[in-house]
Amino acid sequence: MEATDAAVRTGLYESDGPYGEADTARYVPEPDKRPGRTAFQRDRARVLHSAALRRLAGKTQVVDPGTSGAASGDTSPRTRLTHSLECAQVGRELGAALGCDPDLVETACLAHDLGHPPFGHNGELVLAGFAADCGGFEGNAQSLRLLTRIEPKRFSASEVSVGLNLTRAALDAATKYPWPRGGHPVTPDSPKFGAYEDDLPVFRWLREGAPEGRRCFEAQVMDWSDDVAYSVHDVEDGLQAGHIDARALRAPAERAEVFDCAAARYAPPGTTGDELAEALDRLLAQPWWPRHHDGSARAQAGLKDAASQLIGRFCLAAESATRARYGTARLTRYAAELVVPVEQRLECAVLKAVADRYVMQRAAQARRRAEQRVVIEELAHTLLARAPFGLDPQFRAIFEAAADDAGRRRAVVDQIASLTDAAATALHARLT
Structure with a gap:
């Protein structure tokens, strides 16, 4: 660009x-x-x-x-x-x-x-x-x-x-x-x-003056940028951490699991397995696609280049398709819709599914997520039962000023949502 x-x-x-x-x-x-x-x-x-x-x-x-x-x-x-x-x-x-x-x-x-x-x-x-x-x-x-x-x-x-x-x-x-x-x-x-x-x-x-239920153009750009960034970088992190083996994406059984995940969670409704297979194969055919990651400097450089190539591919596709529809005018607010070709949407969906299948669905991650749910669940109920004790001054003030139980519960939610992973774990340990 x-x-x-x-x-x-x-x-x-x-x-x-x-x-x-x-x-x-x-x-x-x-x-x-x-x-x-x-x-x-x-x-x-x-x-x-x-x-x-x-x-x-x-x-x-x-x-x-x-x-x-x-x-x-x-x-x-x-x-x-x-x-x-x-x-x-x-x-x-x-x-x-x-x-x-x-x-x-x-x-x-x-x-x-x-x-x-x-x-x-x-x-x-x-x-x-x-x-x-x-x-x-x-x-x-x-x-x-x-x-x-x-x-x-x-x-x-x-x-x-x-x-x-x-x-x-x-x-x-x-x-x-x-x-x-x-x-x-x-x-x-x-x-x-x-x-x-x-x-x-x-x-x-x-939302004054905005069409009901419609996102402004800048929000659409933000949303596609979010999809691009996390689909590409989650796969990069998974390869870097050794959770994803690029060679597995050529095995029929492994591919089937990825496509099932993509169809269920990330692809547009009605997407077929063949369409997802074509999307993955388009990526695998690129000369910059990582074939194997062994942690060497050369492999790390290749992985970063692949991430850069993917981001450019997804953004340039959206830019070109949007310009093809609207010409060269400045596109802002509610003057246009971002156009993302279906091919790139499916490629992005496949990448999300790869990260989901090999990183988020790991057995160790499943156990860790279960432990994290317990932490948040117990922390929420303990804070609500003992409030205003345990609340930071800002949220204590909101809790004490609340007019009803719903407002007090919302103050507890606000407090928990503001915490980092480590802070939530530490507060849970202190209160329980």
Whole structure:
């Protein structure tokens, strides 16, 4: 994306460009202390300097933080933080190439995982059950809550926290599922949603003028960048750690298990095994695809090149297909839809399934996930029973100010969701 870099260097995207006053508005109006910066540069800085982003360094992506790579001795698998940084790099370049404000897309990518609890989706499932009676739990809805309420930066005139007080466009771009619980436009019982009931006022504000249930263009770029980053890098981490043997992907039995996983969890409905096989074979046929990883410097360099090639393949395919439909205009907000060719979506789905099959489904991981679920379950019930004892001052105040049991339970959920893996384990040990 050299043309994109050149555009940024020459200042093509130094202003808010086609974004209007409604896009750059903040929930609580405030003056800019440093004139010359765009509203979206301020948004990016606020997320980048947030405590919530730093905490992602201690939250599991796929391989637990601190896990050693068996093949190479690597002790640095990706965390939620490094994933978010890599997603932001991918999204910034892809968004800028299509005409989005790069700072706006980067802000959305940096913010998209802020609400994920300790132990990743494993912790999310436990909290969803615990919070069933107070509005449920969803990592993306928690991200919105964190950005607009929990992360302290700005307060309203009535001394109510409005979180980082990001612009409307930034909050909208970070909203992967723009509907409340039970409001999915096609399947109302979907577990995916973007706002809790008591966060609906700010959600309605950020969605003013937006088509119901439709994601803005920047959110679509963020979502595809997220898929690209984690599908590619999870496989890279699995190969690096010795959990994935690239040669196994040519064995019929192994391939069948991967395709079953892809069809069940990652591929579009109705995708056939033959289509998934073609997608995997297209990747295996590439000259840069890793044939074997032995941990040597040459193998590590080859693995990094393969990751780079895959990211370029997926992003350039989306850029080309979107440009083929919309031409050369700057594409922002609700002026376009991101077009991702089905071939690349299936290749991405196969990569996700490879990581799922060989990393997440390992017996050791299954045991560890069971232990993690116990930690979160016991911690939630113990905190609720003993609160306000055990709650941090910020969440203790929320707990004590709550008007009902649902509000008090939500304060406990907020506390747990803010913890790193290690902090959750330590607090569990201390309280139980």
